[in-house]
Amino acid sequence: MTSPPTALAWATADPYAKALHTGQGPLFLRRTDGWLLPLEVERWCAQADAVDRTVLDHCEGTVLDVGCGPGRLVAELAARAVPSLGIDVSEAAVAHTIRLGGQALRRSVFDPLPGEARWDTVLLMDGNVGIGGDPHALLTRVAQLLKLHGLLIAETAPVDVDERVHVHLTDAHTTTGAPFPWARLGTPALLRYAHGWEQERQWSAGGRTFVALRTRTASNSADPPNRTAVISSQRPRNPSGESPVADR
Structure with missing residues (x-):
């Protein structure tokens, strides 16, 4: 599956790398009509907060954090000794995650990934339900990454919105x-796109909203039995010396 334009645009956006380096905004997604959506850089670059930790309490088994950003969630999972991997198209984000002690790869969710059809939980946090601007395609791809009855935890917009737009990062x-392309989805919109998924729960905390969904059918996209999930040239630095989480 080919990465959408989102991946290249986000990966090469200098304002994003600068914001992650300093840990500060301002940073926005700007629509073509000039409307600005503020991005919460300071929260992303801080340690996982109480709301984040509550979300992570719901995770099961191995966890893939899609669009992990600077890695606060992967770092928190690593501290809990939960097998986890972050992926992000930004080199700066991946490097930041690894510095925090998490494992991460520079990949788009639409690229080939370690452990396809074998992840227990996938996270789409911090607006990442918008990746690619096509919610149906993103949910289809996440279903390919999860095992049968695997868990998706997605953070949705706290308002009822269903918007597909083109944006710049600024x-x-x-x-x-x-x-x-990007999308903004409230919970009702996400559920409308979630054909073939079973709704497990939805909740709000700290002004943020979340949905947990389960796959209903098995994916046929699992790695071939003899395929190495992460080749040596792709392995992130691993301070603990343990094997990469996806080699299982």
Whole structure:
């Protein structure tokens, strides 16, 4: 499956790398009509907060954090000794995650990934239900990554919105790259796209909203039995010396 324009645009967006380096905004997604959506850089770059930890309490087994950003959730899972991996298209985000002690790879969710059809939980946090601007395609891809009856935990917009747009990433002064597709989904919209999924629960905490869904059918996209999940040139630095989580 080919990575959408989102991956290249986000990965090469200098304002994003700068914000992760400093741990501060401002940083926005800017629609073509000039409307700005603030991004919570300071929260992303901080340690997992109480709401994050509550979400992670619901995770089962091995966890794949899609669009892990600077890695606060992967780092928290690592501290809990939960086998986990973050993926992000941003080199700066992956490097930050590894510095925190988490494991991460520079990949788009639409690229080939370790452990396909064998993950117990996939996370789509911090607006990442918008990746690619096509909710149906994203949910289809996540289903391919999860094992049968695997768990998706997604953070949705706290308002009832179903919007597909093209955006730039900007700090309000610098904008680089071409616009890329993005989506904003409230809980009702996400559930409308979740054909073939079973709703487990939905909840709100700290002004944020979440949905837990389970796959109903098995994927046929599992790695071939003899395929190495992560080849040596792709292995992130692992301070603990343990095997990469996806080699199982």
